[in-house]
Amino acid sequence: EADIYQTPRYLVIGTGKKITLECSQTMGHDKMYWYQQDPGMELHLIHYSYGVNSTEKGDLSSESTVSRIRTEHFPLTLESARPSHTSQYLCASSKQHTEAFFGQGTRLTVV
């Protein structure tokens, strides 16, 4: 069983609020990822990290930011939430050239 956790599982928040989605893994993986996924649709990579102090933007333009101060922690922050940010956010981690393990996801609704 994968040891990667996302909190919260569900979040409803008002437009303009600042939010942070948490992701933690206890497997010591160097690589971590954030994906955005609308229901039944494909995954879109928004951020990834190779290790501590390394972060890269993904394929999908995003108004979010990430940080990687510790190996196990990769939080995603939205400075000002908008209805267009409503989606499911999935965090994953992996070693080099091995499968990625996914968290359960955070379903975000911005009203």
Added chain:
Amino acid sequence: SQELEQSPQSLIVQEGKNLTINCTSSKTLYGLYWYKQKYGEGLIFLMMLQKGGEEKSHEKITAKLDEKKQQSSLHITASQPSHAGIYLCGADIQGAQKLVFGQGTRLTINP
């Protein structure tokens, strides 16, 4: 353009029937991973293929890797309602520093 192409995008089969899902890469594959996702949840890792000709099975699900064609197929034998969900292939591909995913295949099993 999509680096990993999955087909079909949607599949409806009668319970008990066999089915195949394909995943084709436009570049050299270093590793191919199959995942299953239930609606609104995270991705569950099924199996990993790394060598040409490799074949792995998990219960009634078998996956193969054709290195020459840069393609993997996922085959389900005698499908059951529990097989319903979205199947995604992911891969480490040449020239990409991150894990890439196909668009997903939505599988529905009719009783």
